[in-house]
Amino acid sequence: MSARIDILSGLGDKGPAAIVVEANVKRILLDAGGALHPGEAITWARGLDVDAVIISHDHVDHIGGVSELPPTLPLYCTPLVAQALPKGRAWQPLPERGTCRIAGIEVTTGQAGHSLGGVWIHLGVEGGIFYSGDACFESQLFPFDTPPPANIALLDASYGTYDQPQQACVDAISEHLNRPLAFPVPESGRALEMALWLAEEADARGLSLAIDPIIRANLKTLLALPATLRRSHSDERIEALLARPDASQPSLKLISDRDDTAAMWPGFHLLHTGYLTPSRCAELSAGDILWQRWNVHLRASHLVELADQINAEHVVPLFTHLSDPALSAWRTLLGARLATEKALFLNNHVLNAIPLNNRSLA
Numbered sequence: 211m212s213a214r215i216d217i218l219s220g221l222g223d224k225g226p227a228a229i230v231v232e233a234n235v236k237r238i239l240l241d242a243g244g245a246l247h248p249g250e251a252i253t254w255a256r257g258l259d260v261d262a263v264i265i266s267h268d269h270v271d272h273i274g275g276v277s278e279l280p281p282t283l284p285l286y287c288t289p290l291v292a293q294a295l296p297k298g299r300a301w302q303p304l305p306e307r308g309t310c311r312i313a314g315i316e317v318t319t320g321q322a323g324h325s326l327g328g329v330w331i332h333l334g335v336e337g338g339i340f341y342s343g344d345a346c347f348e349s350q351l352f353p354f355d356t357p358p359p360a361n362i363a364l365l366d367a368s369y370g371t372y373d374q375p376q377q378a379c380v381d382a383i384s385e386h387l388n389r390p391l392a393f394p395v396p397e398s399g400r401a402l403e404m405a406l407w408l409a410e411e412a413d414a415r416g417l418s419l420a421i422d423p424i425i426r427a428n429l430k431t432l433l434a435l436p437a438t439l440r441r442s443h444s445d446e447r448i449e450a451l452l453a454r455p456d457a458s459q460p461s462l463k464l465i466s467d468r469d470d471t472a473a474m475w476p477g478f479h480l481l482h483t484g485y486l487t488p489s490r491c492a493e494l495s496a497g498d499i500l501w502q503r504w505n506v507h508l509r510a511s512h513l514v515e516l517a518d519q520i521n522a523e524h525v526v527p528l529f530t531h532l533s534d535p536a537l538s539a540w541r542t543l544l545g546a547r548l549a550t551e552k553a554l555f556l557n558n559h560v561l562n563a564i565p566l567n568n569r570s571l572a
């Protein structure tokens with residue numbers, strides 16, 4: 211028994227996710243990431259030959275490349291994630307939490323704590339291959355399920371070696387609330403928990419607030435799911451928010467991010483809380499927007515905790531820089547478990563990097 215892992219995209223930088231796992235003469239693509247930056251070409255799908263694709267969640271850097279794949283390629287995702295597929299794209303249901311077989315491989319999924327309908331993926335080959343997708347331990351709404359043991363863990367390291375607790379982020383955002391603010395956020399992820407927090411803060415401070423209807427609709431969807439798919443004690447908070455009317459002239463606005471720029475929101479300061487594109491970095495440098503992170507990915511100590519939980523012998527930090535000084539920091543955090551190769555081969559649970567001259571997919 212053997213398995214091969216090819217990280218087509220997502221290693222060495224924050225970039226589209228696309229990983230091929232080959233086992234039992236079948237190939238499964240994990241995620242089909244689209245460009246994070248407008249106009250950027252997707253190159254990982256060129257010449258690709260796989261038997262199925264599994265999508266972890268509905269953010270563009272994980273699902274946006276589906277349009278590059280043959281429309282007949284079997285695609286698996288949860289029903290909520292399927293709503294973000296290109297119109298008419300065929301798909302098959304992936305459990306929100308459970309086990310199924312895809313292309314002859316045992317696939318286990320669980321809640322990743324990051325977004326509505328999002329899951330991590332565990333493949334039952336070679337002692338377990340675990341892919342976290344995007345994952346977080348700190349969500350107030352989305353639970354994180356402890357995965358089964360895995361020999362190799364491909365983990366969301368989007369935050370690099372950053373390790374600030376979520377409470378510190380919330381405290382920092384609180385400092386800004388007494389001025390007119392608009393928060394552009396991805397509507398299926400942190401938007402939901404930011405909505406609850408902002409509503410409670412607005413009430414406590416006597417501030418006016420409006421929340422994008424699509425974010426309200428997603429909270430309603432979350433409330434309609436089985437209770438085990440959201441954190442306990444969140445139902446009352448969600449119900450209270452849904453019953454709360456929007457202010458007609460709010461000083462705080464939570465908006466679905468549609469590439470908003472500061473110029474689109476006169477009278478408001480734009481406060482971003484996630485990944486900044488180069489053009490937004492320029493806006494930040496010019497003082498046109500504000501930025502304060504709201505944790506939705508694994509911070510460094512949680513990434514190590516997850517690797518420990520699943521007994522991973524090898525850990526690949528994804529979606530982050532892997533040159534020094536970051537590389538040395540990862541070595542300190544993960545020791546001999548750190549793996550940074552693009553192509554990996556597992557044979558009887560032993561991991562080998564594939565030499566450079568044999569890296570193309572056969």
Ligand SMILES: [Zn+2]
Nearest residue numbers: 267269324344
């Ligand atoms: Zn995501």
